[in-house]
Amino acid sequence: MIKYLTALAAAAAVSLPLAAAAQMDRTPAPEGANVYIITPSDGERVTSPVTVRFGANNVGVAPSGVDHENTGHHHLLVDTGLPNLNSPIPADDNHIHFGGGQTQTTIDLEPGEHTLRLLMGDARHVPHDPPIASATITITVAE
Structure with missing residues (x-):
């Protein structure tokens, strides 16, 4: 708990000029780069687990941590919009990281409608500039 509070205090001490500098530190996106979801298709009705x-x-x-020019790794955004593009992508149930360089996953989703979107992050999990993001698709998970 104390380490957490210390980290919060340190984060609160960051000045606006430092935050602006972090924005300038984004990795340039390769020209013509794009990411997309191969499967499932937009509008598809699927069963869980979903590949x-x-x-x-x-x-x-x-993989994350590997800083080669014109590379990054995938993050799957589930039922959420784009995160703050000037910070590392969060890691939670809505922002799934694939820091091992994976190009597919199988996830459990509750029945109902869900949105999926890919966002490429650099070696530090920060979106490229401009961001390399797929179109958002909507799928329906059957009961």
Whole structure:
């Protein structure tokens, strides 16, 4: 608890100029880079667990922490919009990280409608500039 409070205090001490500098530190996106969801398709009715396959054009896939030019790794956004593009992508149930360089996953989803979107992050989990994000797809998980 104390470490957590200390981290919060340190984060609160960050000044606006430092926050602006972090924005300038984003990795440039390779020209023509894009990511997309191969499966499932937009509008598809599926059963859980759902296998999601990721595609990428004009950008390499590398594990997090590996800082090679024109690479990044996938993050699957589930039922959420884009996060703050000037900070590392959160890691929670709505922002799933694939820091090992994975290009597919199987996830459990409750019955109902869900949105899925990919967002590429650099070696530090920060979105590229401009962000490399897929279109949002909507799927329905059957009961």
